[in-house]
Amino acid sequence: xxxxxxxxxxxxxxxxxxxxxxxxxxxxxxxxxxxxxxxxxxxxxxxxxxxxxxxxxxxxxxxxxxxxxxxxxxxxxxxxxxxxxxxxxxxxxxxxxxxxxxxxxxxxxxxxxxxxxxxxxxxxxxxxxxxxxxxxxxxxxxxxxxxxxxxxxxxxxxxxxxxxxxxxxxxxxxxxxxxxxxxxxxxxxxxxxxxxxxxxxxxxxxxxxxxxxxxxxxxxxxxxxxxxxxxxxxxxxxxxxxxxxxxxxxxxxxxxxxxxxxxxxxxxxxxxxxxxxxxxxxxxxxxxxxxxxxxxxxxxxxxxxxxxxxxxxxxxxxxxxxxxxxxxxxxxxxxxxxxxxxx
Numbered sequence: 001x002x003x004x005x006x007x008x009x010x011x012x013x014x015x016x017x018x019x020x021x022x023x024x025x026x027x028x029x030x031x032x033x034x035x036x037x038x039x040x041x042x043x044x045x046x047x048x049x050x051x052x053x054x055x056x057x058x059x060x061x062x063x064x065x066x067x068x069x070x071x072x073x074x075x076x077x078x079x080x081x082x083x084x085x086x087x088x089x090x091x092x093x094x095x096x097x098x099x100x101x102x103x104x105x106x107x108x109x110x111x112x113x114x115x116x117x118x119x120x121x122x123x124x125x126x127x128x129x130x131x132x133x134x135x136x137x138x139x140x141x142x143x144x145x146x147x148x149x150x151x152x153x154x155x156x157x158x159x160x161x162x163x164x165x166x167x168x169x170x171x172x173x174x175x176x177x178x179x180x181x182x183x184x185x186x187x188x189x190x191x192x193x194x195x196x197x198x199x200x201x202x203x204x205x206x207x208x209x210x211x212x213x214x215x216x217x218x219x220x221x222x223x224x225x226x227x228x229x230x231x232x233x234x235x236x237x238x239x240x241x242x243x244x245x246x247x248x249x250x251x252x253x254x255x256x257x258x259x260x261x262x263x264x265x266x267x268x269x270x271x272x273x274x275x276x277x278x279x280x281x282x283x284x285x286x287x288x289x290x291x292x293x294x295x296x297x298x299x300x301x302x303x304x305x306x307x308x309x310x311x312x313x314x315x316x317x318x319x320x321x322x323x324x325x326x327x328x329x330x331x332x333x334x335x336x337x338x339x340x341x342x343x
Contacts, residue, residue, distance in 0.1 A: 002341065003122035004321050005058040009049035012322040012329075018058075023126040025073030032085065032127055036145035036315075037065035037120040039324045039337040040177065041266055046115050047325065055115065062119030062339075063112055064089035064148035066141040069132075070124065078129040084141055085132040086300055087120060088293050089113050089149040094130065105156060105290040112149075112290070121321060123341045133296045136304035144303060146310035146336035149290075150177035151299045153263055154185050154239070156291030161237045161261040165190030170226055170235035170253055172242050174211055175202035175334040178263065180311040182239045183209045188307070191237070194229060196222065196246075202334050205311065217242075223249040234258060244268030254283055261286040311335025318342070 005018045025031045043061045068084045079085065091111045092099050098106040113119040135141060157178075163169055169186040173179040174195030186193050187210045195206035196217035203214035215225050227234055234255035240246065241264035251273070254260055260283070277283065302308040313333045316324055318341045327333050 001123035002318065003060050004062070004318065005060055006047055007058045009047065009055075009057075012047070012325040014047060015061075015322050015325065017319055017321070020122075022124050025071055025076065025126040027074045028076055029073040029126045029128055030069050030076050030079060030132070031071035031073070032067035032087065032125050032132070033070040034065055034067045034087075034120050034123055034125060034341050035084070036142040036338050036340050037062045037318070038146045038149065038177075039321075039328055039339060040064070040149055041264065041328065042112065042115060042149075043119075043121075044325060044329060050115075059114070060118040060120075060122055061114040062121035063114045065120045065145040066135060067120075067125070068141075073126070076129060079132060079134070084135040086135055086144055086148055086296065087113075087125070087127065088131040088133065088296055089152065090290055090293060091117060091131070102294045103292050105152075105292055110290070121318060121339065131293075133300050135300065139300070139304045142315055142338055142340060143310055143312050144300075145338050146177065146312050147181075147299060147303055148296065150336065151181040151185070151308070151310070152291035152293075152295060153178050153288075154181035154291075155295045155299065157182065157239055157261045157263055157288045158185055158189065158237070159291070160286050160288040161239075161259040163189045163191055163237050166192070167236035168192045168194065168230055168233075168255075169237045169239065170250075171195040171206075171211070171239045172217065172246050172250060173197070174206035174209070174214065175311070176241070177311070177336045178241050179239070180205070180209055180335055181308070183211050184308045186237075186239075188302075194226060194235065198331065205334055209311070217246055217249075221249075223252040226253040230255070237261065242267050244271055247271040251277070251283075254281070256281045257283070259284045259286055261288050263288050312338055314338075315340060
């Protein structure tokens, strides 16, 4: 089969399309033919190399996607040959306390495809059925491939922040994968949603997804616009995944008793806090990574009904993976890029 592999860390040029042996499903596993795989910022980090975390090379990137069952290993049950499935991005032993409680993403042995093990930038993958969710009829597997990681991440962030109906949620980078999912999930909680975007086209997308207002986070003092739109209070919840470039004004946008929840640092990981504001206003800063696998059936159900939709910027053949990485690095993407093997 064809597979994208990273043999050394570096720029997009290190991504190679290799011919490697087809995987064979072991006992209890299924062989899934990958129909589509999305491109995430984590793919860029893995390709570049993550400081302090040694990634065994070569590594196949690709966190999440969709496929169809191509073969069954011994004692593999739950899915039929040819059935289309969504592939969960997270992996874990299944035996930890958190796993058994349904919060696999909190387990110490939790990992993500493409980082902690080979991912889905390939034609075939051997996988356990517990990581698969049936795709409903009528749900395009190419578009659905853009959903798992970002919707799980947004789900986990809003659950961590305990968003309530009637609260105001500010979503940074609302046209991104995580941002676009967060807008839709927050609306599902009954929240009022404000968002930010770096271009008029991206702000228009935020409003199309349901944000009441979309603000230019490249403008000076954009946090003052958040205060104006909230009658001087600020946002009850700020969904922050941009990092250093927006952090200070994200904190300034936070209301008394507000919660800022963060899952990313794409513009830099080192930020500062004004502790007086934090404790005088009883604010909280929360970290969140991914979300529970048990949320995926609910996410898929909402996608199937059309209540939520993954935002796909473009679909490209797997062979153009280098260009896909370049586009994402240059921030020329609204939503997600989806790669399709065999095209």
